[in-house]
Amino acid sequence: MRHGMGGKERKRAKREQEVICLKVEISRVLEKLTSAQNLGLTKMTPPFEGIENFDYGLRRALDAAFDWKAFGDMLLHQIPARTLVFARGVFELRFALFLSPDEKDTLYCIGPWAEGPRSKESITWCKTYLDEKAQDVIQEYHNRVRQIDDNAIKSTLFGVISLIYPEGELKTEEWREFMPLNFRPGLESFSDTSFTEELPAELVAERYAAENRMLQAVVKGDSSSALGAYESFRRFQVTPRLHSLLRDFKNFSIILNSLLRKSIEQASVHPYYIDQISARFAIEIEALTSLEEGERLRVRMVKEYCLYVQKYSLRQYSPLIQKVINQVNLHMDSDLSLKSLAAQCYISPSYLSSVFKQETGQTLTDYISSRRMERAAKLLLTTNARIAVVAEEVGILDVNYFTKMFKSATGQTPTHYRRDKRAQLSLEVAPDGAPPLLQEKEKREKLKKSEITPCKAARSML
Incomplete structure (x- = not known):
């Protein structure tokens, strides 16, 4: 005879379900967190297929014969349970690594990230032992890696x-030069085409x-x-071209402005x-005074x-209706009768x-009226x-x-309408007929007279 669960069993089942739900939610939060921070999240489990891109292909480019299965086994056995390992590799x-508490033989690797620009020691080593081409590849690789405050990301993770x-159960450990232990590529690896040509090509393709x-x-x-895509895009640091970081930032912001401008042109x-x-935005870019302000502007x-x-x-x-809508929106103070608009398009009013x-889905007359009232409300x-x-x-x-x-x-x-809306926005209600605020036409004239235009700003890069 089948009996229902008792009170204790129900409570235990409920707690177990809550733990499962919590773990599911944490994994999703981790995915969102690493995505927002532009950090890689690699799940490593036997037979460790696909883990060769955990460092954006650097190790694969330096050692085509690298034993990834042995590497994965080594990590599974050396990462302690209930421990978040923060490691500094070559x-x-x-990187941050931890064993999954509820998935057998499963390790999560977060990263890579860099604490900041390359150190003087790293640059000096490269200049001493590597040719110019290999140095450029290493710089391009570092441009790919997200730069982030080390303590901040560690605390968040x-x-x-x-x-x-x-x-209180989770502990932390700090490892150095572990990926993997004793990984020291020979200098000849830096001259191999897999490093000097294939890796840069992959990085550039990924950036584009x-x-x-x-x-x-x-x-x-x-x-x-x-x-979301911009966050991935901005992970790629572009090699500085000038001695001024702010001027470099402005120049690349001008490029971004041009790309965005061409994009919305495609949207008609x-x-x-x-x-x-x-x-x-060209004017705002030139007025930037700090990189932090610039990042907010780009977003x-x-x-x-x-x-x-x-x-x-x-x-x-269709092109016909696009032309009519633009005529209405850009020349609202002109004759917008059905007859005049049809004549401009060389077609019959009907x-x-x-x-x-x-x-x-609406008549032309209704569209014109609604657009006029929207513009009037704004004025x-x-x-x-x-x-x-205004009329x-x-x-x-x-x-x-x-x-x-x-x-x-x-x-x-x-x-x-003017009185109520301004009161809601805590704006000053001027008497009807008071000197007008800056009108749209005046704004356009002021913009035309400005010394900074997109073309002039772009020419400053050359």
Whole structure:
């Protein structure tokens, strides 16, 4: 006769299930953590297939006959249980290793990372024993490795991994030159084509692949994927070209700005908007005063270029509808009647009306009205222009008709909308007719007069 579990058994089963869930969550957190930090996460288990890339192929390039199975067996037997090992391998690379508590014969290796630029000792050794070509390869390899504060990443990894074990059980050890023990490649290895040609080619290909993933995500307006790809891309440090690190950073930021600009062009964003954002970032790049500020700017660049695609991309429409939409958005204060827009496209009004409704799901008249009200709302919030001036800016000369349209769209008159929205944002409510704030046209003129343009900024690199 089958009986249900007793109270103790149920409690024990529940605790076991909680432990299993915790371990699953910790593994996911570890994957997300290493991904966010641009660190490799290699799972090593017999027969240790695929572990040769744990150090981005460095050891494989230096020793084609390297015994990876023996290497994996050595690590499994020498890493103590319940211990997080922080190891410093050849070429000043850092790794973290620990045995999985719930997976038999399974080791996790995190890294590599570098504490900072190469040490003087490393550079001197290379100059003494290696030719110029091999030195360049080693520098390119170090450019690939993530530079991160050693103590910070160690504390973070220990905090996450310790959650797998009962409190106080996880210990740490520090190892030096362990990958593997007594690994000392002969100097002739640095002249082999697998090191001087194949490894650099792999590193460059990987850098370009990361760059392309980022740009493809930007084309789609996928901010999350673009930022993730950017984190992988920025792991690759580019060899400095000048004595000023900040000037180098600015120059490569200009290149990034150009790449992002070309990406949103592929998304059929109008050149007016592309010039608007690229010129603004060119100015901000030149104004940078620190590398930390620059890193924050680069992240914002990726985000905002994605937002521009989300807002202005017309790639889902035919060239005809793209032209009409751009005409509406860029010349809102002009005659936007169905007849005039059709005449500009050399087609009949009825045909334009039909195609526009088919592709956008709304009538051309409704689209124009909605875009005008959106622009008017922005002007009311960001300027102190009179209501009549705002109406004229969006192509409506009859202020009473404008007020009626605006109330129909927002539920408020323009005056009440301005007062309420500014109050919500704690903005000063100026009386209607007060001197306007900087208008969009004035901003564009000011931008044109600026001495720093994308072209001039790019020429400063040459």
